Each structure stands twice: as C-alpha cells, then as structure tokens.
Amino acid sequence: MSKSIAGQLAVNVLAQGIARVLSIFANLVLVLVVARQMGAHFFGEFSYVLAFVTIGVALADMGTTAVLARVLSLHTGAERARQLGNFMLMRGALLLVVMLIGATAAILRPNGVQAALLIATAGLPVLASRFFEPVYQVYERPWLSLWSNAVFGVAQLALAGVVLLQPDISVATLTAGFVLSNLVYAAMALLLMLRLVKPDLRPDAGVLRSLLAVAAPLGVSALFTSVISRADVLMLEHFLGPVAVGQYSAAYRVLDVAIFAAITVVTPLIPILTVEIARDRAASVERCKVIVQAALVCALPVAVVAPHAAEPVIALLLGSEYLPAVAPLLILVWNFVLIVVTLIGSSVNLAIGEVAHGYWNTALAALVNIALNLWLIPRYGTSGAAVAAVCGQLSMMAVSQYYVFTRFGNLYPLRPMASIAAASLALALALFAAVPLIGWLPAVVLAVLAYGALVVRLELLPVTGLRALLEARRLRRQAAST
Numbered sequence: 429m430s431k432s433i434a435g436q437l438a439v440n441v442l443a444q445g446i447a448r449v450l451s452i453f454a455n456l457v458l459v460l461v462v463a464r465q466m467g468a469h470f471f472g473e474f475s476y477v478l479a480f481v482t483i484g485v486a487l488a489d490m491g492t493t494a495v496l497a498r499v500l501s502l503h504t505g506a507e508r509a510r511q512l513g514n515f516m517l518m519r520g521a522l523l524l525v526v527m528l529i530g531a532t533a534a535i536l537r538p539n540g541v542q543a544a545l546l547i548a549t550a551g552l553p554v555l556a557s558r559f560f561e562p563v564y565q566v567y568e569r570p571w572l573s574l575w576s577n578a579v580f581g582v583a584q585l586a587l588a589g590v591v592l593l594q595p596d597i598s599v600a601t602l603t604a605g606f607v608l609s610n611l612v613y614a615a616m617a618l619l620l621m622l623r624l625v626k627p628d629l630r631p632d633a634g635v636l637r638s639l640l641a642v643a644a645p646l647g648v649s650a651l652f653t654s655v656i657s658r659a660d661v662l663m664l665e666h667f668l669g670p671v672a673v674g675q676y677s678a679a680y681r682v683l684d685v686a687i688f689a690a691i692t693v694v695t696p697l698i699p700i701l702t703v704e705i706a707r708d709r710a711a712s713v714e715r716c717k718v719i720v721q722a723a724l725v726c727a728l729p730v731a732v733v734a735p736h737a738a739e740p741v742i743a744l745l746l747g748s749e750y751l752p753a754v755a756p757l758l759i760l761v762w763n764f765v766l767i768v769v770t771l772i773g774s775s776v777n778l779a780i781g782e783v784a785h786g787y788w789n790t791a792l793a794a795l796v797n798i799a800l801n802l803w804l805i806p807r808y809g810t811s812g813a814a815v816a817a818v819c820g821q822l823s824m825m826a827v828s829q830y831y832v833f834t835r836f837g838n839l840y841p842l843r844p845m846a847s848i849a850a851a852s853l854a855l856a857l858a859l860f861a862a863v864p865l866i867g868w869l870p871a872v873v874l875a876v877l878a879y880g881a882l883v884v885r886l887e888l889l890p891v892t893g894l895r896a897l898l899e900a901r902r903l904r905r906q907a908a909s910t
Contacts, residue, residue, distance in 0.1 A: 451580050452684070457588050463674070463681075466595070467674075471678070473674075477603055478677075479658035479661040480530075482657065485552070487526040487651055489522075492519060492559070492643045495515075495643045496512070496515050497562035497566070500562060500563065508566075510628040510630075513627035513630065517629060518640070518643075523553055527549055530552065541599050548606075551603075572620045575616060579613060583608065645784050648790065659798050660805075660813035660817055661673055668809060678746050679742075679753040682742065682753075683757070686730055713837040717841060717844075721848065721888060724768075725851075725889055727765045728848065729852065729879060730764060732852055733875075736859050736863050737868060737869075739754045740868055759818060760818070763821050766825050769829070770824060770829075773829050777828060777832060800820070801816040847886050851888065859872065862874065
C-alpha cells in the first residue's frame with residue numbers, strides 16, 4: 429500500500445462514510461415512517477422481526493467478514509481470489525445451517541409474526557451479504573461502496589413510500605419489501621466486486637481451516653454481541669408486549685445513526701492496522717492513541733447533549749406516543765460511548781491476531797445482560813432493559829481493553845484523557861446554565877460550538893493526519909498534471 433496510513437484511513441472512511449450515510453438516511457426514513465404511520469404496536473412487531481434478523485445475520489456471518497478484511501490485506505493476486513472464493517463457500521454453508529435453524533424457530537414461535545419471520549429467514553442470503561466493503565478497500569476502490577448503497581437507499585425510500593400509501597400493510601409484506609431492498613443491494617455489490625476479482629470457488633481444505641481458525645472465536649463473539657444487543661427486545665416482548673418493544677426500539681433507532689457512524693469509521697481500520705502493525709508496531713500504537721482520542725472527542729458530547737435534546741427530538745421525529753422512549757434513551761446513550769471504545773479495541777485485537785478471548789468474553793457479557801434483563805425488566809421496564817444493555821457492554825469492553833493494553837499498548841495516556849474529560853465537563857456545565865435561559869436548541873448549538881473551539885484550542889483532534897492527507901492529495905494532483 430503506497431499511501432500513508434492516515435491517507436488510507438481517511439479515504440476509506442470518507443468513501444464508506446458517504447455510502448453508509450446514503451443507506452442509513454434511507455433506512456432511518458423507513459423506520460420513522462413505519463413508527464409514525466403504523467404506531468408503537470406495529471413498530472414493536474417489526475422491531476421484533478429485525479431483532480430476529482440481526483441474530484440470524486450474526487450466525488450466518490460468524491466473524492468471517494472481519495476475517496476477510498484481514499486475510500485479503502495479507503495476500504495478493506490469485507491467492508486473494510482463492511481466499512475470497514473459500515470465504516464465500518464457507519458463508520454459503522453457514523447460511524444453509526442458519527436458515528434451517530431460523531425456519532424451525534419461526535414455526536415454533538407462537539405469535540402473530542410467524543409469516544414475517546419465515547420471510548426473513550428465506551431472505552437471509554441477501555440480508556447477510558454486507559461483506560463487500562472490505563473487498564473494495566483492499567483493491568483500493570472504496571468508492572464502489574457508493575453505488576451499492578445508493579441503490580439500497582433508493583429501494584428503502586421506495587418501501588417507505590409504499591408504507592405511506594398503504595397504511596394497512598402487514599408486517600409480513602413490510603418484511604418482504606425489506607428483503608427485496610437488500611436483494612437490490614446484494615446484486616449491485618456483487619457485480620461491482622466481480623469487476624475487481626473473480627472468486628476462486630474451488631474448495632481448499634487448508635484455506636477453509638485457516639479461515640475458520642481465526643473466524644471461530646470472532647463468530648462466537650459476534651453471535652453473543654448480537655444476543656447482547658437484541659436479547660432485551662426479545663425479553664421485553666415476552667414480559668411487556670409489542671408496545672414496550674416499539675418504544676424501546678425507538679430509543680435504539682435514535683442512536684442508530686451515531687452507532688453506524690462509529691462502525692463506518694472503525695471498520696476500515698482492520699486491513700490498514702493489519703499491515704501497519706506488521707510494518708511498524710510502535711508507530712501503530714501511537715496512531716491508535718490518536719484514533720481513540722478523536723473517537724472520545726466525538727462520542728462524549730452525544731452523551732452530554734442527550735439529556736437536553738432527547739425529549740424534543742423524539743417528539744419531533746416519532747410523535748408523543750414514543751415519549752416513554754426518553755428514559756431508556758438517556759441510559760442507552762452511554763452504551764453508544766462504550767460501543768465506540770469496544771469497536772476500536774476489537775479492531776486492534778483482530779489486527780494483532782488476539783482473538784481467542786472471543787470464545788468467552790462476549791458469552792460472559794451476554795450472561796450478564798440476560799441475567800440483568802430477567803431481573804430488571806419486570807421491575808423497571810424499558811429502563812431496566814437499558815441498564816442491562818449498558819452493563820453487558822461494559823463487561824465486554826473491559827475484557828477487550830485488557831487484551832489491548834497487555835498485548836498491544838496503553839491507548840489512553842493520562843493527559844489527553846484528562847483534557848477530553850475537562851472539555852466534556854465544560855460542555856455539560858454550559859448546557860446546564862444555558863438551556864433554562866434560551867431553550868434547548870440554541871443552547872445545544874452554542875454549547876457544541878464552544879466545545880469545538882475548546883477542542884481546537886487544546887489540540888484534541890488529530891489535525892496532523894488531516895494535514896498528511898491534504899499533502900498526499902496535493903502531491904497526487906501534481907504528479908497527474910506532469
């Protein structure tokens with residue numbers, strides 16, 4: 429890779445960021461239309477189906493997508509095609525097993541969404557097809573993500589239009605439309621990938637074993653991570669019914685944009701860090717310190733602003749029926765901060781090959797989450813589920829960060845962390861003083877601007893990386909013009 433690490437990361441993040449903005453925006457429009465148009469009960473049923481899909485996709489993936497980014501970055505030419513082909517064969521085999529399990533679970537589930545669950549199970553091959561971005565990145569064509577996500581976005585907006593025009597649509601029909609929109613994405617993404625590489629689909633036992641060796645602990649981790657993120661929905665439906673699920677899912681959906689933004693920034697780190705660590709481990713530790721610093725600078729204000737913005741934002745986006753979502757949202761916003769830190773730690777651990785703890789780390793976190801849900805949901809409802817989610821995520825993050833610290837290095841130097849904490853405290857105090865005087869929206873805008881100025885003044889953002897990217901861009905333009 430000829431570009432600097434900062435240049436590679438910035439280009440990959442920018443390409444994937446724009447692509448995900450297209451799909452996330454369209455998906456958010458669909459979710460908002462469904463929630464407002466159909467009510468909390470219908471939205472709760474649809475959210476239950478989406479939780480089922482999330483677990484199914486995690487089972488079908490079993491950590492292989494993250495492994496794909498790593499193995500492709502370590503090989504070239506025909507060997508890359510062989511690795512990619514065997515990856516696809518392995519995914520196909522996993523899908524068949526998961527679809528059988530999913531169909532059985534859907535048939536045995538005694539509620540009103542059985543048809544929707546069966547449709548979602550049949551659609552798992554396209555719902556679990558989000559593995560193309562690492563291929564684009566490794567072949568230095570990250571901008572191809574724009575096309576596949578653009579057609580997905582159009583399909584999701586079209587589905588939102590159908591919901592608006594047909595308010596009597598069933599959950600099963602909506603699920604079928606959701607699957608169809610993902611089919612459009614998968615078809616476009618596959619065509620674009622074939623322009624770069626033709627997968628060698630001849631099975632190779634050695635390659636399959638090596639992929640499984642790395643993917644197995646990651647797959648267990650991904651599965652339990654999905655359980656952690658969706659067990660609350662399944663248990664809320666059992667204890668309190670679809671309306672509570674709809675309100676709780678509304679809180680999650682408000683945060684989804686921020687979570688997907690974090691995933692967009694962190695995902696491109698895996699192939700880049702794999703190469704960087706192999707080349708210069710000490711430099712990569714310093715680079716990761718900057719990444720953690722920038723992530724906390726951007727994530728903490730979300731948690732600080734939430735108590736002042738949650739209620740009016742939910743009322744504006746979803747309506748007064750969803751105001752009970754405010755209480756769990758104010759708890760779940762801290763889960764977002766933990767997710768950001770956990771994502772970075774997991775990416776570092778994967779890049780250095782430290783993955784064995786995935787067998788038990790997320791299982792422990794899932795056990796914490798499920799046990800707390802069983803105890804807290806009957807007593808405190810959606811707020812109890814939110815507390816359980818935060819505790820489970822905290823457990824998983826603590827183990828992940830331990831391995832980063834002991835196997836890689838300390839990514840949390842005291843002075844920058846103290847400065848970030850001070851800036852966040854200043855933001856909180858400014859909001860506390862300003863909101864009663866001028867209202868929540870002007871106060872949030874002014875306080876965030878002041879926070880940004882303080883961040884710049886304290887040099888808490890990695891401006892060096894941005895300068896390196898701009899310089900690399902200037903040099904490429906200069907070379908192209910000569």
